[in-house]
Amino acid sequence: MSDTPLLEVRNLKVHFPLPGTLLKPKSGGSVKAVDGVSFHLNRGETLGLVGESGCGKSTTGMAVLRMTPVTAGEIHLEGNNITDLKGRSLRTLRRKMQMIYQDPFGALDPRMRVLDIIGEPLKVHNLVSGRKAYRAEVMRLMELVGLLPGMAERYPHEFSGGQRQRIGIARALAARPEVIICDEPVSALDVSIQAQIINLLKDLQEELGLTYLFVAHDLAVVRHICDRVMVMYLGHVVEVADSEELYTNPQHPYTQALLSAIPIPDPRAESRREVDPSIEGEVPSPVNPPSGCPFHPRCKHAMETCRTVAPELKDTTQGHAVSCHLYEPTSAAMPQIRVASMA
Numbered sequence: 473m474s475d476t477p478l479l480e481v482r483n484l485k486v487h488f489p490l491p492g493t494l495l496k497p498k499s500g501g502s503v504k505a506v507d508g509v510s511f512h513l514n515r516g517e518t519l520g521l522v523g524e525s526g527c528g529k530s531t532t533g534m535a536v537l538r539m540t541p542v543t544a545g546e547i548h549l550e551g552n553n554i555t556d557l558k559g560r561s562l563r564t565l566r567r568k569m570q571m572i573y574q575d576p577f578g579a580l581d582p583r584m585r586v587l588d589i590i591g592e593p594l595k596v597h598n599l600v601s602g603r604k605a606y607r608a609e610v611m612r613l614m615e616l617v618g619l620l621p622g623m624a625e626r627y628p629h630e631f632s633g634g635q636r637q638r639i640g641i642a643r644a645l646a647a648r649p650e651v652i653i654c655d656e657p658v659s660a661l662d663v664s665i666q667a668q669i670i671n672l673l674k675d676l677q678e679e680l681g682l683t684y685l686f687v688a689h690d691l692a693v694v695r696h697i698c699d700r701v702m703v704m705y706l707g708h709v710v711e712v713a714d715s716e717e718l719y720t721n722p723q724h725p726y727t728q729a730l731l732s733a734i735p736i737p738d739p740r741a742e743s744r745r746e747v748d749p750s751i752e753g754e755v756p757s758p759v760n761p762p763s764g765c766p767f768h769p770r771c772k773h774a775m776e777t778c779r780t781v782a783p784e785l786k787d788t789t790q791g792h793a794v795s796c797h798l799y800e801p802t803s804a805a806m807p808q809i810r811v812a813s814m815a
């Protein structure tokens with residue numbers, strides 16, 4: 473892997489005006505969906521982006537793709553600032569960054585044949601010339617994702633969920649992208665199919681040298697596919713580390729709580745598992761964020777400190793960074809809770 477990140481995001485903010493403030497933007501109120509997120513993505517790696525519903529994962533992915541307006545911050549692809557690209561440059565960028573969507577049922581146009589769904593990016597970005605080359609390229613892509621070329625004339629409703637997700641993957645690959653944002657690509661699929669799609673994504677990455685930003689709320693899935701994992705909470709990154717390091721040595725109380733909620737496949741171990749109570753109940757919303765420390769009720773710091781000053785993301789060991797006022801890299805680690813084994 474190269475030392476220069478393929479993608480770099482610096483202090484990204486995406487704030488949406490609250491309903492009712494759209495006509496009077498100065499009247500205040502906004503949802504801080506993403507609020508100062510920084511990360512990098514190395515060529516050929518998979519970075520997981522995890523957190524509970526509403527923490528800003530999808531918005532981060534959409535902002536990186538320039539599909540949602542960026543309030544502040546910078547996005548760099550291959551060293552070029554792409555935050556304000558427009559027109560033809562933005563179209564070129566769109567080819568380099570593709571998305572695989574969560575809902576394989578809603579993401580495909582039901583009136584289009586698979587041939588045209590997968591082939592559309594070839595036409596839009598002028599990647600092949602002539603009908604024959606177009607058809608041959610679609611067939612190649614179908615084979616690459618495990619679909620029979622004979623299915624090219626069919627419509628999306630004739631396919632299962634897993635097959636539809638394969639169509640979505642082939643369509644993303646057609647553009648020959650540098651980065652693929654996988655937005656919960658398996659959460660709408662049956663568990664048995666999930667593993668097939670995860671393995672397909674891994675194989676394609678190896679074969680084509682792809683780079684993934686893998687958005688998910690299922691921490692068990694993320695562990696199997698990601699090299700590094702970044703944990704988000706209410707628009708902020710609270711911890712980032714190599715995958716194994718994060719799962720075996722989580723430092724942030726919120727990461728520890730999230731990990732405690734992963735079910736254990738062994739029924740006896742599962743019956744002994746203790747879920748951190750702070751993770752139970754209603755998922756916090758950025759529309760009405762919790763009062764006090766937004767990160768964890770066990771935080772001993774003055775509540776207002778955490779509300780008014782976002783904790784800095786501090787490096788602990790190499791590549792492992794934590795954002796919490798309580799965390800002191802030089803002192804002993806923060807109070808640990810027991811982390812459920814995933815064996």
Ligand SMILES: Nc1ncnc2c1ncn2[C@@H]1O[C@H](COP(=O)(O)OP(=O)(O)OP(=O)(O)O)[C@@H](O)[C@H]1O
Nearest residue numbers: 488503505524525526527528529530531532758759
């Ligand atoms: N276009 C929008 N206008 C207003 N608010 C929005 C918009 N898009 C997202 N939000 C809000 O921003 C917050 C973050 O949403 P986002 O979809 O990024 O979260 P998420 O972590 O991906 O959640 P999920 O896993 O449920 O998709 C939520 O409170 C959401 O309601």
